[in-house]
Amino acid sequence: GGTVSGGGTYGHGTNANITATPSTGYSFSGWSGEGVTDTYATSTTVSMTSDRTVSASFSLINHTLSLSAGTGGTVSGGGTYGYGTNATITATPSTGYSFNGWSGTGVTDTSAASTTVSMTSDRTVSASFSLINHTLSLSAGTGGTVSGGGSYGYGTSAGITATPDTGYSFNGWSGTGVTDTSAASTTVSMTSDRSV
Numbered sequence: 001g002g003t004v005s006g007g008g009t010y011g012h013g014t015n016a017n018i019t020a021t022p023s024t025g026y027s028f029s030g031w032s033g034e035g036v037t038d039t040y041a042t043s044t045t046v047s048m049t050s051d052r053t054v055s056a057s058f059s060l061i062n063h064t065l066s067l068s069a070g071t072g073g074t075v076s077g078g079g080t081y082g083y084g085t086n087a088t089i090t091a092t093p094s095t096g097y098s099f100n101g102w103s104g105t106g107v108t109d110t111s112a113a114s115t116t117v118s119m120t121s122d123r124t125v126s127a128s129f130s131l132i133n134h135t136l137s138l139s140a141g142t143g144g145t146v147s148g149g150g151s152y153g154y155g156t157s158a159g160i161t162a163t164p165d166t167g168y169s170f171n172g173w174s175g176t177g178v179t180d181t182s183a184a185s186t187t188v189s190m191t192s193d194r195s196v
Helices: none
Strands: 002-005 014-022 026-032 043-048 055-060 062-069 073-076 079-082 085-093 097-103 114-119 123-131 133-137 144-147 150-153 156-164 185-190
Touching (some): 002 055, 014 055, 062 073, 062 085, 062 114, 073 123, 079 085, 085 097, 085 123, 114 123, 150 156
Parallel strands (some): 062 123
Antiparallel strands (some): 014 043, 026 055, 062 079, 085 114, 133 150, 144 156, 156 185
16 A cells, blocks of 8 residues: 655664655555654654664545436445445336436446446446336227327326217227226326237
8 A cells, every 4th residue: 555765774863764655545544663753644754773663554545436316216336435446336227217327437337227436536426217108009990080199108197089980989998008998088007018
């Protein structure tokens, strides 16, 4: 976590200048050994009234990873990490949603739901999700028309209407997800693509 300078041979009673230099991502913790003037200063002196053995200690700087999730999912992996480590993060979409991507600095692959963040500083990263759209395909037999087909978000209820031509009556709907198959105006639960 660092280097030191100032060792050598000194005359009795002199003050030897010593310096501790932390490496990138480390901080200086302190000096240990006898005769050090200020054990918490990176540059200090040692009183040379005898042979001395002095050592410097360093600690890895920790950085905070703050994660947030938009509507439609959850995230995991936030916390405190040592400088230079790769923090694993995961985005999990809720039912009916898909993962769109990550935003923030240091993300290895912004389009992967599970990826890493390079922790060379504090990081704020967020995940976005979007509602999955499903297609409602409507068709009508001879004697009438239908309306309400299109693209709908997962879990929504799509309104559909059957209108009989003159001289015809509505018989019913067939297909999955129809709320009331005998009502000319009803809804369809859009939890998947539907053909009605």
